[in-house]
Amino acid sequence: xxxxxLVGVKRVIxxxxxxxxxxxxxxxxxxxxxxxxxxxxxxxVEEAVRLKxxxxxxEVVAVSxxxxxxxxxxxxxxxxxxxxxxxxxxxxxxxxxxxxxxxxKILAALAKKEEASLIILxxxxxDDDCNQTGQMTAALLDWPQxxxxxxxxxxxxxxxxVREIDGGLETIKLNMPVVVTADLRLNTPRYATLPNIMKxxxxxxxxxxxxxxxxxxxxxxxxxRVDEPPQRQAGVKVESVEDLVSKLKxxxxx
Amino acid sequence: MAAAATLSRLVRLRLYSISRNNGLLFNRVQRxxxxxxxxxxxxxxDEQREFQKVAFDFAANEMxxxxxxxxxxxxxxxxxxxxxxxxxxxxxxxxxxxxxSGLSRLDASVVFEALSTGCASTTAYMSIHNxxxxxxxxxxxxxxxxxxxxxxxxxxxxxSYCLTEPGSGSDAASLLTSAKLxxxxxxxNGSKAFISGGGDTDVYVVMCRTGGKGPxxxxxxxxxxxxxxxxxxxxxxxxGWNSQPTRxxxxxxxxxxxxxxxxxxxxxxxxxxKGLNGGRINIASCSVxxxxxxxxxxxxxxxxxxxxxxPLSNSQFLQFKLAEMATRLVASRLMVRQAALALQEDRxxxxxxxxxxxxxxxxxxxxxCNQALQMHGGYGYLKxxxxxxxxxxxxxxxxxxxxxxxxxxxxxxxPVSRLQE
Numbered sequence: 001x002x003x004x005x006l007v008g009v010k011r012v013i014x015x016x017x018x019x020x021x022x023x024x025x026x027x028x029x030x031x032x033x034x035x036x037x038x039x040x041x042x043x044x045v046e047e048a049v050r051l052k053x054x055x056x057x058x059e060v061v062a063v064s065x066x067x068x069x070x071x072x073x074x075x076x077x078x079x080x081x082x083x084x085x086x087x088x089x090x091x092x093x094x095x096x097x098x099x100x101x102x103x104x105k106i107l108a109a110l111a112k113k114e115e116a117s118l119i120i121l122x123x124x125x126x127d128d129d130c131n132q133t134g135q136m137t138a139a140l141l142d143w144p145q146x147x148x149x150x151x152x153x154x155x156x157x158x159x160x161x162v163r164e165i166d167g168g169l170e171t172i173k174l175n176m177p178v179v180v181t182a183d184l185r186l187n188t189p190r191y192a193t194l195p196n197i198m199k200x201x202x203x204x205x206x207x208x209x210x211x212x213x214x215x216x217x218x219x220x221x222x223x224x225r226v227d228e229p230p231q232r233q234a235g236v237k238v239e240s241v242e243d244l245v246s247k248l249k250x251x252x253x254x
Numbered sequence: 255m256a257a258a259a260t261l262s263r264l265v266r267l268r269l270y271s272i273s274r275n276n277g278l279l280f281n282r283v284q285r286x287x288x289x290x291x292x293x294x295x296x297x298x299x300d301e302q303r304e305f306q307k308v309a310f311d312f313a314a315n316e317m318x319x320x321x322x323x324x325x326x327x328x329x330x331x332x333x334x335x336x337x338x339x340x341x342x343x344x345x346x347x348x349x350x351x352x353x354x355s356g357l358s359r360l361d362a363s364v365v366f367e368a369l370s371t372g373c374a375s376t377t378a379y380m381s382i383h384n385x386x387x388x389x390x391x392x393x394x395x396x397x398x399x400x401x402x403x404x405x406x407x408x409x410x411x412x413x414s415y416c417l418t419e420p421g422s423g424s425d426a427a428s429l430l431t432s433a434k435l436x437x438x439x440x441x442x443n444g445s446k447a448f449i450s451g452g453g454d455t456d457v458y459v460v461m462c463r464t465g466g467k468g469p470x471x472x473x474x475x476x477x478x479x480x481x482x483x484x485x486x487x488x489x490x491x492x493x494g495w496n497s498q499p500t501r502x503x504x505x506x507x508x509x510x511x512x513x514x515x516x517x518x519x520x521x522x523x524x525x526x527x528k529g530l531n532g533g534r535i536n537i538a539s540c541s542v543x544x545x546x547x548x549x550x551x552x553x554x555x556x557x558x559x560x561x562x563x564x565p566l567s568n569s570q571f572l573q574f575k576l577a578e579m580a581t582r583l584v585a586s587r588l589m590v591r592q593a594a595l596a597l598q599e600d601r602x603x604x605x606x607x608x609x610x611x612x613x614x615x616x617x618x619x620x621x622x623c624n625q626a627l628q629m630h631g632g633y634g635y636l637k638x639x640x641x642x643x644x645x646x647x648x649x650x651x652x653x654x655x656x657x658x659x660x661x662x663x664x665x666x667x668x669p670v671s672r673l674q675e
Contacts, residue, residue: 032290036307072300079304191312194342194355194365197304 004059005048006116007082008107009041011066011073012127025225027096028127037073040122042080043182046189047152048120049081056154057118059083063110065103067091071205078200079192085205086110090217094210097219099128102210104136109213111141117177118159123148124181134181144174148183292580294367294546294587302364305357308341309365313372318640321373324497325643328489330454331376331497336409338380343369345407346384347532348391352399353407359532359598363539363590370543374647377543379498381536382450386413386459389529390476393516402457402476411456415533416446416503417526424656426461427469427523431505433462438512440464440475442483442505448654452501453486455479459529460503461522469523474516483508494646531597531605534612534655538590541619541651544644545583548626551641552576555630572629579622586615609656616651623648 013019014034022029037045048060062077064070065088074085088106090098111119124131138145146152146161150169153160159178163170164185192200210217238244248254290296295303316334324331338344346362348354357365362384370377387406391399405411422429431444442462446452458477465471477484487502517525553576556566566572593611596604623645627634634641 072303075300075304076307191308191341192304193340194305194308194346194357195350197301197308198356200304201301 003057004061004114004116005051005057005118005120006107006111006114007041007044007048007060007062007077008103008119008121008133009045009062009064009073009077010038010122010125011035011064011070012038012125015039015126021226021228025227027223027226035069035072037076038122038125038127040124040126040182040184041073041077042122042189043184043186044120044122045077045080045082046187047180047182048118049190050187051118051152051154052081052083061086061114061116063088063107065090065098065106065210066095074205075197075200076192078203078205079197080190081196082203084203087205087207088213089207089209094217097221097223098217099219099221100130100132100136101220102215102217104133104140105215106210106213107133107137108140109215111137111177113213118154119143119177119179120152121179121181123183134179138179141177141179143177143179145179145181146172146174147181149180150183150185152180152186289580292546292549292583294364297591298364302361305361306364306368309343309368310371312338312341312343313369313377317369317372317376321376321497321640321643322637324373324376325494325647326496326637328496328499330451330499332409332412335376335380335383335412338369339407339409343380344383344409345387345391345403347388348384348403348407349399352391352403354387354391354403355407359535359594360591362532363535363594366536366539367543367546367587367590370540371547373497374540374544374644375495375497378495378537378540378647378651379450381533381540382415383409383413383455384536385529385533386415386457388532389415389459389474389525390516392528393474393521393525394476397513398476398516406457412451412454413457413459414449414451414455414503415529416449416452416458416460418447418449419445420447420502426526427472428467429461429463429472431460431462433464433473433475433510435464435512436509439509440512440515442475442477442508442510444505445487446503448490448500449503450495450498450500452499452503453489454499458484458503459516460505461526462505464519464522470520472522472526473519474522474525475510476514476516477505477508477510481508481510493649494643495650530655531608534608535590535594535597537651537655538586538593538612538615538619541616541648542583542587542590544648545579545586545619545622548623548641548644549576549579549583551639552579552626552629555633559631559633566629575625575629579625582618582622586611586618589614612655616648620645620648620652 014036017034020029051057052060060082061084062074062082063086064074071087074087078085119137121134134147135145148164149161150164151162157176159174159176161172161180164183238247295306316337342355345354346357346365350356366377366381387403390402406413417426419429419431431442433440433442456479460475460477461472462475463471464473483506485504490500492500556572559566589611593607596607627641627645630639630641633639
């Protein structure tokens with residue numbers, strides 16, 4: 001039986017909030033804005049907890065990287081059924097430039113340290129839409145990866161993953177240890193129950209720094225500017241096909 | 255943020271298909287960005303914010319999409335309430351050893367305020383159900399607690415609180431329903447009026463007269479549905495609170511075991527009033543939640559609706575009005591939460607504070623919701639818009655659980671005598 005599952009959870013701006021760009025165009029406004037767990041991370045936690053309930057895994061460990069506030073996100077994972085949490089403290093400039101490369105290095109180091117045999121992540125975060133962390137983590141560990149999972153079945157020491165790809169559904173079989181990233185239809189996450197929220201207070205969250213794991217946090221990416229998407233322009237109605245063709249030629253499209 | 259757009263589009267598509275018949279698209283309030291001053295999570299502990307978050311999510315996903323449907327078709331949403339009970343909302347302040355969640359009064363107030371943004375009527379019923387479960391948990395012996403509380407906490411069974419009669423509302427202690435002792439049975443005769451859930455619920459907590467006149471002659475009995483001699487009047491047609499049935503409860507030589515009495519003979523009125531302290535906080539919390547929802551709906555409407563070439567949000571008059579509404583909301587919330595704290599700490603001012611908080615919050619929050627309807631213009635009067643349902647639903651909060659008019663000035667009112675000291 002698989003011992004340990006590592007689940008990464010990210011604290012992001014809540015999906016229903018109207019995003020505003022900071023006046024200096026260096027980023028988006030995060031102060032005083034409602035944050036919650038990335039929806040795909042919720043799906044990942046739900047899947048891990050279900051595996052534990054089916055007794056296919058022994059322990060679910062929730063991990064998050066960031067400042068003090070990410071402990072809220074870890075607590076939510078604990079309230080959903082994770083056994084313990086790990087908070088990797090990243091703050092200030094390091095947090096501003098935190099991206100998939102650094103997180104995947106941290107997750108890889110933790111996976112080795114915790115002797116995890118399964119890592120489940122959300123397929124992407126809704127703030128940066130990178131869709132890279134799962135893949136990079138697998139590469140750093142030299143583990144197989146099952147991304148965009150809409151179904152996950154553990155069969156002995158192998159994992160069967162049904163992936164949602166552009167062409168349809170692809171079923172693959174992977175040898176453990178393995179990295180899986182969760183897609184929308186993998187499951188419907190549960191609500192935390194009030195008793196579980198209270199029990200979660202007693203569950204442990206370990207604190208550590210990236211340095212403790214020997215991870216170099218320097219970013220290779222520099223954000224130059226953040227802008228709102230261009231306003232949608234009004235369209236032009238045309239009367240005939242000839243009109244359409246001439247308008248397209250005018251616009252240089254054909 | 256393509257993924258966010260897809261996710262929220264899928265959520266909205268689900269909402270669309272569920273609410274298509276009723277067209278109630280305009281009440282997704284629970285997740286908007288909220289100005290810090292009216293943010294309901296301000297001042298709460300981390301754990302309370304977690305409770306609140308679950309309650310808001312539940313309200314947004316499981317209640318708000320259906321609130322119009324429940325209202326217009328007078329549906330008692332048993333399955334949805336049972337889902338809420340699974341999360342721990344069936345017995346919020348009941349001890350965990352009989353299935354409750356063991357929350358404090360303040361925790362419960364936060365929870366009901368959040369749930370009310372999804373449907374004030376259903377949440378108000380749930381608060382009454384919770385009050386009954388608490389009464390049995392607090393004043394019942396271990397047999398009674400073990401017999402009734404687990405099913406009430408899971409909402410396998412539903413409860414009703416039976417105090418009011420056709421002849422006794424504000425003057426509750428003059429109730430006439432009699433319970434004559436015959437061996438090891440009480441024989442009940444009389445009727446109760448305006449009972450929330452009456453006829454559809456399973457467990458009735460009934461205040462009845464076992465002794466002489468006045469409050470000291472009243473005892474509290476638990477009567478189960480199906481007991482011979484227990485029947486119900488017609489379902490009342492109400493202006494609001496349509497997701498919970500209201501009926502008269504009639505006792506004709508209804509025999510109830512003495513073992514079903516909570517506490518001792520003569521303790522019934524005291525039990526009823528203690529139940530109402532918490533009940534008042536929770537009803538007031540429902541009003542606060544409804545007002546919060548209405549303010550957010552109004553703010554959104556003001557951004558969208560244009561007149562005289564500008565969105566309504568540019569109108570100074572309307573800005574002032576919205577600021578007034580926000581002020582009333584925060585004042586109400588502070589009163590209610592302070593009363594909850596006083597009650598859970600058993601402070602000497604707890605009882606008057608609960609009454610004051612109920613009086614203040616239910617009145618102010620109705621004013622807020624009514625003003626919100628006004629600011630929607632003609633649209634506010636249409637049932638496609640949620641604001642009118644909040645107005646209709648919380649109007650009754652100013653009436654029941656001790657009328658606003660008698661709380662501080664009427665006969666038999668508790669705080670007046672203390673003010674005179």
